Amino acid sequence: MKTCDIAIIGLGLMGSAALRELARRGADVLGFDPLAIGEARGSSHGSCRIFRRFNFESEAYTALSDRAFALWRALEAESHQTILMPSAILEAGPAGCPSVRKSRAAAVAAGGPITGPRTGREANAAYGAFNLPDDWDVVVHEAGGILLAERAMRALRAGVEHRVAREAAQIAPMPEGIRILTASGEVMARRVIVSAGPWIAGLVPGLTRHVKVTRQAVGWFAPARPETTRYGECPIFILKAARGMIYGFPDFEGRGVKAAQHDHGPAVGPDEWDPPVSDAELATTSAMLAELVPGAAGAITDREVCLYTNTAQADVVADDGGEFVIDRLPADPRIIVASPCSGHGAKFATAIGAMLADMALDPKVKAVAAFRLDRFSSFA
Ligand SMILES: Cc1cc2nc3c(=O)[nH]c(=O)nc-3n(C[C@H](O)[C@H](O)[C@H](O)COP(=O)(O)OP(=O)(O)OC[C@H]3O[C@@H](n4cnc5c(N)ncnc54)[C@H](O)[C@@H]3O)c2cc1C
Structure with missing residues (x-):
């Protein structure tokens, strides 16, 4: 069976940013997504999104905005085009x-x-x-x-398209790895990032009641x-x-x-x-x-x-809801779940891609407290 170290299921802005970052760091990474860039499905399509440095949702997002901003500028320099006006x-x-x-x-x-x-x-x-x-x-x-947004997506994917399978995938955790099942075959991965946007609960059923x-x-x-x-x-x-x-x-x-x-x-x-x-x-x-x-x-x-x-709002700690989920599944830490939307995730995509790469490459890297799954009692 074909193998890879890290598989990414879902290549919207988040999965594409993670794919680029992992490839840049020399990881053996493959991405799966049935959509072509620009197809009007999911959450990342369309011409533009708002980049805010200061976020009314929480001032804790400022540092993430700043990290993302620096990485958007780096992507502009590499791709020789404006991505953030x-x-x-x-x-x-x-x-x-x-x-x-x-x-x-x-x-x-x-x-x-x-x-x-x-x-x-x-x-x-x-x-x-x-x-x-x-x-x-x-x-x-x-x-x-x-x-x-669409230009950002194309820039993130430039140079990594050979690592993309244009297919929907399902995951099946096995003792020896995570089986990635597609219509054309199977791949065995050591770790998986699930960044499937609105489809995420179909791949991580435990999330259904929280999104x-x-x-x-x-x-x-x-x-x-x-x-x-x-x-x-x-x-x-x-x-x-x-x-x-x-x-x-x-x-x-x-x-x-x-x-x-x-x-x-x-x-x-x-x-x-x-x-x-x-x-x-x-x-x-x-x-x-x-x-x-x-x-x-x-x-x-x-x-x-x-x-x-x-x-949804957390029930273990106090939050207003709308905080992202970016964490390893407590029941199987080889699976990293990324659901950073609630209508304001796009601006952070480069920073979240780097965060996902950190977590996928090093099991010791901890999730950001506000984004952890154990804020919900069903995962605690
Ligand atoms: C109307 C609107 C306005 C917004 N405005 C802003 C804004 O101004 N500023 C901001 O920062 N954010 C904004 N956002 C939020 C932002 O767009 C999202 O946070 C971001 O696009 C989420 O990206 P994603 O990669 O998580 O999900 P998606 O873009 O939905 O990507 C998920 C991908 O997973 C793939 N997939 C699903 N199932 C499978 C499977 N089984 N196998 C393989 N692939 C699969 C899908 O095909 C899809 O490509 C807005 C969102 C919307 C909808």
């Missing part, structure tokens, strides 16, 4: 808005000076696209960016005032209002303003992609743009479905 990020919400407060606190904790608009009134004066209520809280971070896959509707809007939404003039924006949280990008690709709701859509299975995104699914995004970012509001010109894999 610098952009300011404006976050706003009603006075006292927790996400704005937490994001500002993360910047303060990292010693970052915050000099931009602090209220809705100041933001409206600084950026022509916006019409925020005057008394809203605002924080603007300069240390953000537009991660060119929820949701359908997220994304739209592109023809800006009413294009001169206000151009890249460089309009920041990335994340707006929290009573009816929901939306995010949007400046029109950096001449395709309109990409915007969507961050609130979870309906729960779906990983293979449920129909029907196409409807106007109704984009109604909250459209209404919030019309009210708060009128420069960007306009007809919907394009739409896309993407899946979030959301991690």
Whole structure:
């Protein structure tokens, strides 16, 4: 039987980053994934993702952002192309808005000076696209960016395609190794990284009750005032209002303003992609743009479905849910599980790839506490 030291099941941004990193370190590694780069399935497809240095989810993510940022820059240097376009990020919400407060606190904790608009009134004066209520809280971070997701994926996979089998795989742990079963045959691996995005519970059934896959509707809007939404003039924006949280990008690709709701859509299975995104699914995004970012509001010109894999709240330690899972399976530490989504994992992919490589190469490397599986009693 064919063998390899490390197999990676699932080559979205996470698995591809791990594959590249392991190959770079000289490991005997193979990756498995039935999808071609760019196919609109899973969570990593599409042109862009937001890179935030300061994360309202937790200030503990700043160090991971910084590590990822350095590695994105290294990937740009190696691939001779831009992968992360610098952009300011404006976050706003009603006075006292927790996400704005937490994001500002993360910047303060990292010693970052915050000099931009602090209220809705100041933001409206600084950026022509916006019409925020005057008394809203605002924080603007300069240390953000537009991660060119598909380009990043191609760069991560450059030079390692010969290690990729374009096939779905299943895993069967045996005493002598982990059998990787595909339609065309079997491979025996010493260790396995399972980074199968929304399909992960199918490979690691114990995760089923701790992850929820949701359908997220994304739209592109023809800006009413294009001169206000151009890249460089309009920041990335994340707006929290009573009816929901939306995010949007400046029109950096001449395709309109990409915007969507961050609130979870309906729960779906990983293979449920129909029907196409409807106007109704984009109604909250459209209404919030019309009210708060009128420069960007306009007809919907394009739409896309993407899946979030959301991690549940822990029951052994206190967390808010949405923390990633990146850990060895307690019952079989040869199997490393990576589910870093909850709608904000892409920006960390290079750092998570390096983390997965560390764990796969050295059994003594411990998982980051917040990402451990034993925060759930079923794995404790
Ligand atoms: C609408 C949307 C917006 C987002 N916005 C942001 C953002 O602004 N900033 C940010 O940082 N993050 C964002 N995210 C989150 C980010 O995109 C995800 O964290 C990231 O893409 C997860 O990548 P992944 O590799 O874990 O999963 P995926 O990209 O889903 O990859 C999993 C892969 O596993 C493969 N696979 C499944 N089963 C098998 C099998 N049996 N055998 C072999 N292969 C298999 C699949 O084919 C797939 O290619 C967003 C996500 C969505 C959906």
